Amino acid sequence: MRYxxxxxxxxLVSVQSLAIELDSGIPDDQARSLESDQAYLKKLQFQxxxxxxxxxxxxxxxxxxxxxxxxxxxxxxxxxxxxxxMDLEAAIMVAPGVASYPEPKSFPKPDATxxxxxxxxxxxxxxxxxxxxxxxxxxxxMAKQNRILLALKKTDGDLLPIFSPREGMIxxxxxxxxxxxxxSPSAQNLPANALSRLSTLFHESRHSDGHGATLGFMHxxxxxxxxYAGYPACDKNLNGPYTVGAQTLNSLxxxxxxxxxxxxxxxxxxEADSRSRVLSTFRDAEGRVQKAVSWxxxxxxxxxxxxxxxxxxx
Numbered sequence: 001m002r003y004x005x006x007x008x009x010x011x012l013v014s015v016q017s018l019a020i021e022l023d024s025g026i027p028d029d030q031a032r033s034l035e036s037d038q039a040y041l042k043k044l045q046f047q048x049x050x051x052x053x054x055x056x057x058x059x060x061x062x063x064x065x066x067x068x069x070x071x072x073x074x075x076x077x078x079x080x081x082x083x084x085x086m087d088l089e090a091a092i093m094v095a096p097g098v099a100s101y102p103e104p105k106s107f108p109k110p111d112a113t114x115x116x117x118x119x120x121x122x123x124x125x126x127x128x129x130x131x132x133x134x135x136x137x138x139x140x141x142m143a144k145q146n147r148i149l150l151a152l153k154k155t156d157g158d159l160l161p162i163f164s165p166r167e168g169m170i171x172x173x174x175x176x177x178x179x180x181x182x183x184s185p186s187a188q189n190l191p192a193n194a195l196s197r198l199s200t201l202f203h204e205s206r207h208s209d210g211h212g213a214t215l216g217f218m219h220x221x222x223x224x225x226x227x228y229a230g231y232p233a234c235d236k237n238l239n240g241p242y243t244v245g246a247q248t249l250n251s252l253x254x255x256x257x258x259x260x261x262x263x264x265x266x267x268x269x270x271e272a273d274s275r276s277r278v279l280s281t282f283r284d285a286e287g288r289v290q291k292a293v294s295w296x297x298x299x300x301x302x303x304x305x306x307x308x309x310x311x312x313x314x
Contacts, residue, residue: 023081032189034197036189037189041067046066051254060297073205078201088152095148132201135169135171149302149305166299192256195252199252203242203274210296217235217237217241226276237295238293
């Protein structure tokens, strides 16, 4: 990682826009799809029935569920979307100095992982692809652990300092747009495909929440017997990313007048898969059965930053 001038870094503190910015390095076709998704969300009309009320309470929305309240929820947690092609090693910069963070000794405790047997391949399996990842929260956690302040240099040269997970840097990959992952394969920007991508965005946005032990709403290892046993693809809470993605998708489906019955059925299957990853009970590190509860979604933010004296660039 490169070091950045303290003087330049100090000039970065400014009022944040509530609009989600797309980094200029995102391929044009992907950017158009993301813009189309946001435009479609703004068109949706919600009935505010019982399921919509569940969504409203889960997200802590004021007033009724609406396209505007959902967009504002996203805007509070996502500031920048970047491409998987961005060279993060070159783009991440460190400000010379020492940062102070809340709950400095409190971090999430990831589940212990067990080695999984290697799966046999007949040569036809597809290579793993990135769909979407909340990279900003991972960078904030790294900065907190090392008591430093990090920033991302965007493709156009502007800088995004990571003062909080709520700076919301989301990285997207080609998996988000691949035909084999679409609800309706015929066209990338059909409403049903937009809803699927939006539900993923809501899921990843939840990772911008939490503090101390709940920082980032980290996933848990799915237990033996689960369809995703051994993978970090489950939640040990009732209001985490998989719940947010599923419940938001439930409301989006109900509001989608253009979606066909077949498309809604496929979207419901995606919703059901997400709900299956929410563990109502789980075993703790001592092997005791625990009931899942809702975690605190109060976010963290860096408290202060003391610059070091000396050379501006190292």
